[in-house]
């Protein structure tokens with residue numbers, strides 16, 4: 676069942692989303708060669724707590740970090756720790772915050788110093804695929820119109836979309852119905868309507884779409900170890916157009 680949110684609930688989710696956005700603003704300044712993923716995790720936790728919120732991922736199914744930090748061929752669910760970032764790396768960071776009972780969830784991929792042309796293009800295409808998705812997020816459209824717009828754009832740019840992990844509804848739970856795949860034909864699934872809130876999160880690989888999980892049972896990497904990127908926003912469907920809550 677898809678839980679429809681009223682305007683008060685969407686306002687609370689916007690408050691949660693703004694905290695997530697602030698974390699990204701500060702992380703962006705901190706992402707330089709030599710910083711460790713653990714230091715980024717500490718910084719994010721400090722900000723989330725300062726804002727009176729809770730890090731949503733800490734302890735989720737036993738996840739040990741406050742945020743997910745995934746470097747280069749790591750796609751999602753990377754565990755923060757001692758690893759330091761090198762010039763030329765890219766890092767995907769996923770941040771979730773729970774504030775007054777509601778969740779905000781977003782992800783960004785950042786460059787570390789100067790990066791390759793391919794890495795730049797991958798980040799840009801992934802970011803823009805989320806923009807393309809936004810154009811579909813109007814009442815009366817179908818859920819899979821979102822999925823199809825992401826896949827079409829990404830494949831036109833000669834990258835691939837991950838099949839195994841998908842976006843999701845969000846609200847009082849971090850993961851609610853419906854699932855929001857980043858691939859598939861248009862015109863399927865439920866019709867979008869005002870008050871649906873979705874975490875749309877294209878995950879894009881430079882090589883094949885196939886991924887696997889490392890022995891830590893968390894870190895998802897591309898099967899061919901190609902670079903990958905991840906952008907996510909929590910977005911409310913409104914009659915006057917989509918509202919991004921994590922900006």
Ligand code: MG
Nearest residue numbers: 780874876907
């Ligand atoms: Mg998510």
